[in-house]
Amino acid sequence: MSERISPQQFHEAEGVDDWKVLFSGACAHFRTESFTAGVALVDAIGRLTGAAGPHPDLDLRPSGVTVCLPPVGFGGQSERDVELARQISSAARELDLPADPAGVQTVQISIDALVTEKVMPFWRAVLGYEQVGDEDLLDPHRRGPALWFQQAKARVAAAIAAGGRLLSDRNAPAWWALADAEGNEVDLATWMGRA
Known part of the structure; x- marks a missing residue:
């Protein structure tokens, strides 16, 4: 390999x-x-x-x-x-x-689910997608967009607990600006600004 x-x-x-x-x-x-x-x-x-x-x-x-x-x-x-x-x-x-x-582009759809385990099976069945890991559904034919299920507030808390810091939450719940311990920045966004 x-x-x-x-x-x-x-x-x-x-x-x-x-x-x-x-x-x-x-x-x-x-x-x-x-x-x-x-x-x-x-x-x-x-x-x-x-x-x-x-x-x-x-x-x-x-x-x-x-x-x-x-x-x-x-x-x-x-x-x-x-x-x-x-x-x-x-x-x-x-x-x-x-x-x-x-x-070259890729499209991924993010769904900000409160309880991922309750909504993911519906989307998997409707689309005929395959579940990969705990958060992703993928088209088995690799033609359609991937679906990513997120819990934004939980992710923000987990990122901060893992050594990150909150740079800005003024646009929350649409997105939060975070940084890791070295200052590398990321915006964590929810779909349509819903938390």
Whole structure:
């Protein structure tokens, strides 16, 4: 098994400037002038991954191909992903297909639930999603947005108890500004400002 690396380590690796690490994995978008050009890139990626994999998620459109190298669970990316990303970018350059980092995005929906265990089964059943961990529902086909169930006030208290500090709560319950012990900041936001 290839060693796991952080998103920062992935981004600092050489030859992966076309890629962004998101919740859904390391992703890149390559513009195409035609569906046929996109198929050529998909074919090249198929040859790179072979039968054994790892197999990326591919979204083929006439205007471009989006490629995502999904993480294993919440384990992050691997060194093998870095090498495959380099190879895919190289194949795109050989086909004269430019990378378009602005074409890479992920959508995640957060639900601020008072009792996650009571509402998550409903959303899992309605959407046909799979539960991952205690807080997340994911589309098993990796096409739809992820759902994240949060308890914002409990998270604020837990962050402060874990050594963080509250910078501002003037926008609460829409969001709280927090910092860790070294001053790295994060905004903890609720959906539609409901706590």
